[in-house]
Amino acid sequence: MVLEAIRYKPYSLQILNQLKLPHQIEYDDITGSEDGWNAIRDMRTRGAPAIAIVAALSLAVELHVGKSSDNAPEDVSAYIVEKLDYLVTSRPTAVNLADAARKLKKIVESAAKVDGNDGTAVVKAYCDAAAQMLISDVSDNKAIGKYGAEWIEKLAPGEQVGVLTHCNTGSLATAGYGTALGVIRSLHANGSLKRAFCTETRPYNQGSRLTAFELVHDKIPATLITDSMASALLQLKGPSDRIVAIVVGADRVAANGDTANKIGTYQLAITAKHHGVKFLVAAPRTTIDLQTKTDADIIIEERPSTEMKRMKGPRFDGEVLEVNQVEVVSIAAEGIDVWNPAFDVTPAELIDGIITELGVVEKGEKGAFDLTFAMEAHNESVKPSSIGGLYAA
């Protein structure tokens, strides 16, 4: 079974409900932008690239039903712009969603101005571009995997290496293969991976529920640790558990390289620096936001306290896991206040390299990243795919 966070075929969109993983594989139908917004906000679908794609495709499904040649092209364009602005409010930190919305707006506003284009043509231009995002993301991730693996392999030529990752950045956070987990997949495919280590990633447990699920699914040798074990792991220097690099994803990389990622990333970068372990960020160029100058400009989403104070999962009847008997249990003192930021920001000074689909960027002689090459990815319109005509509304 291929792990698919997103299932899209003409006019229908399904998302793998990641709140049910790893014990239940359940797909939810997404019938329009409101469904898409709720699925992203609830984190039934999550991951910086995936939320951008689900948002865009949820509107494509809605448009097929509603907008047609009966509507003036400029009215269809205005409707799409309004819906994209709404979808962007579902989660604020990851830049991919806002970047995709900006590009898709440009496409429909241009299509609406083409002589002879009716509302249907504008809908088709939108749907083709949204569908192309699925295809482009997988190819970007495989390139990230390739370049990241090559960079890490140079740290220990001819040896198999131990790598630690945080949160989930695999097929469940993207259209497929993954970013940081894509690097681990590529290391494994190259025969260069001794063992992957993944953190639980409290409180949503992307690591224990999603990354562990992907690593077991792909039969990649892997060990789960709690978030609090990371520094102790980096102290180990034995051949079977020495960590040569930590590789994580990103939700937004600022122009100077400061990187917003899942909460807990910053302290991994600190302990990596202390232990002389390389710290790498893996992300497509679209995650690099040159409009965000430094960490001070990054909005950090705060999530409900219940996500920290309660745990949900199937119960055991003796040694038997009753998969359909899901219980919610309290794991914190009632009445305690909670601080639950979903992300933190790692300063560029703690990052050794940023792995993109064009290669690994390292800091220059002045100790700063030059990320201006990412500008092109933000200017590229998402070209209608070769599957044109699929979305004639």
Ligand SMILES: CSC[C@H]1O[C@H](OP(=O)(O)O)[C@H](O)[C@@H]1O
């Ligand atoms: C492929 S990068 C995914 C990125 O998104 C995750 O956040 P969330 O699970 O809250 O959507 C995490 O920060 C990952 O690094």
